[in-house]
Amino acid sequence: MNAEAEIDDLLRATATGDRAAFRLLYDRTSPKLFGIALKICRDRPTAEDVLQEVFTDVWRKARNFDPRRGEAGAWLAVIARNRSVDALRRQGRGIIGATTGSDADLTTVPAPSLLGDGRVDYLTLIDCLNRLDERQRSLILRAYYRGDTREELAGAFDTPVNTIKTWLRRGLTALKTCLDE
């Protein structure tokens, strides 16, 4: 059984209240999810709190996972990303974080070589992001990896919020069009 199928099975078993499966799921996926939390939160204690929240969510919401809509690994990663962004916002980091410039790696498209595998959907997303106007791409990536709000993006780009909204939505429209091709 491949790793993705195993995670899928473990998540479904977790949904039935199987604690042994939940433990195995933790063992298999927590390094990846902790990596996501650390990358976004950029603070170890916060990332540890986030990881606890993530697995509390997973235990409670495992039955919401629908394999027809996506892979278990992606479903888990989304929870980790959203919880990380929530934690950043709770801490009110936006004001400080938006003005520090040492996180270029969070606002640029990862090189395809960094992708652990060559899955077509991932490569397609990267390819579509690369086709966007640089400004649109940067906005989307900042919002995604750093949890920047429209207001924070407006500050970072020294641009009115309404313009940010327009750029963001143009970028997302182009991204959707590219992904649907």
Place this chain on the structure above:
Amino acid sequence: MMGKERDLDAAERALGTLPRKGENARTRREREAWELRLAALLRPIESVAPPPGMFARISERLAHTETCQTLGKTRRSARRWKGIAVVASLAMVGLSLALLAPRSAPEHEATRYVAIVTADEGGAPGMIVQFDTGTGIATIVPVIPDAPNGNVYQMWHVPAGSSKPVSIGLMPDKPGHMDVKIGLGDLFGISIEPPGGSPTGQPTDAGWHGEMMRIE
């Protein structure tokens, strides 16, 4: 076919540049579709081993949560309530302690509870229910922005032992007393409904939950 603007709203909620609060079942699914699309961006992030003992901390946290839920019978009722967000019930333990507490004027002695009903994701509060056992008065404090797209918020109450939510009205603009008898094991929830409230008399969607805490 979904409108372009609605799809872009879903995309922005997935990014986090629009709030997730106020979603209904349909718009939540639309946002989740974008989240799964964008999840590819998480693929290149390197794994890092979490500290040892983390799973034990998670287990403790879950055990604590489940104890609270069992006390309030929240889980069982929540399942019957087809997933509506629910506020934890009054805890019998808390009331017993209040009765035992030595006070000079027992007829006025009171235990106060507060239920903070929060959004399913993001933790932003939707309403606060205060209950005073001394006066028997329950007060609702709405802390929620207007419902999106002309919809309304509707409040629900499930008396202990019942499985059927009863509407206690649309969310008021200002804090006010609730016309409802509160008892042990009662549940509360908020749903998003079309103008005028649920056409079926039952909640059609829910995105808020919380827990009742004893405050004095």
